[in-house]
Amino acid sequence: MNENIEILQRQFDAYCTKVLKYASISYYHANRRRTEHEVSFSSLLEKDLAEVSTADRYPCMVYHFQVREWLVEVQNELLGHAIERLTPYRQEIILLYFFLGFKNKEIAALYGCNAGKISYHKMRAVRQIRSEMEVRRHE
Numbered sequence: 439m440n441e442n443i444e445i446l447q448r449q450f451d452a453y454c455t456k457v458l459k460y461a462s463i464s465y466y467h468a469n470r471r472r473t474e475h476e477v478s479f480s481s482l483l484e485k486d487l488a489e490v491s492t493a494d495r496y497p498c499m500v501y502h503f504q505v506r507e508w509l510v511e512v513q514n515e516l517l518g519h520a521i522e523r524l525t526p527y528r529q530e531i532i533l534l535y536f537f538l539g540f541k542n543k544e545i546a547a548l549y550g551c552n553a554g555k556i557s558y559h560k561m562r563a564v565r566q567i568r569s570e571m572e573v574r575r576h577e
Contacts, residue, residue, distance in 0.1 A: 499515050500513055500518070501518030501519070501521065503521065503522075503529065505530050508538055512537070516571045516574050516575065519574060520566070520567040520571050523566070524563055528559050528563035529563075531545060531563060532560065534548070535560055
């Protein structure tokens with residue numbers, strides 16, 4: 439009787455060993471197939487990641503500015519708030535220059551002044567935006 443139990447124990451051990459061996463082989467093959475077909479997000483380039491990802495946009499986080507006949511959308515909350523705090527004249531200069539791609543001379547022609555004045559107001563507006571964003575960032 440003792441021998442039967444010993445034989446059964448060896449058979450069970452052999453069975454368990456086979457099951458574990460083939461389970462590990464199956465796991466290895468599945469892992470290899472997965473690595474051949476999948477790419478980790480950390481190894482993607484920025485442009486490739488932009489194609490497969492999305493970001494939530496909420497209306498409260500988007501600022502809309504009307505500049506003459508153009509509508510400018512600012513999606514950065516800090517930047518939008520800082521631009522909103524500018525005077526309307528400086529707001530338009532910043533939006534025309536940085537968001538709509540106008541040159542200083544083109545903006546000056548719209549306002550009937552020289553490019554130096556536009557450059558001065560643009561520089562002052564950028565300083566104000568920077569300081570506003572610093573203050574809001576630390577709140």
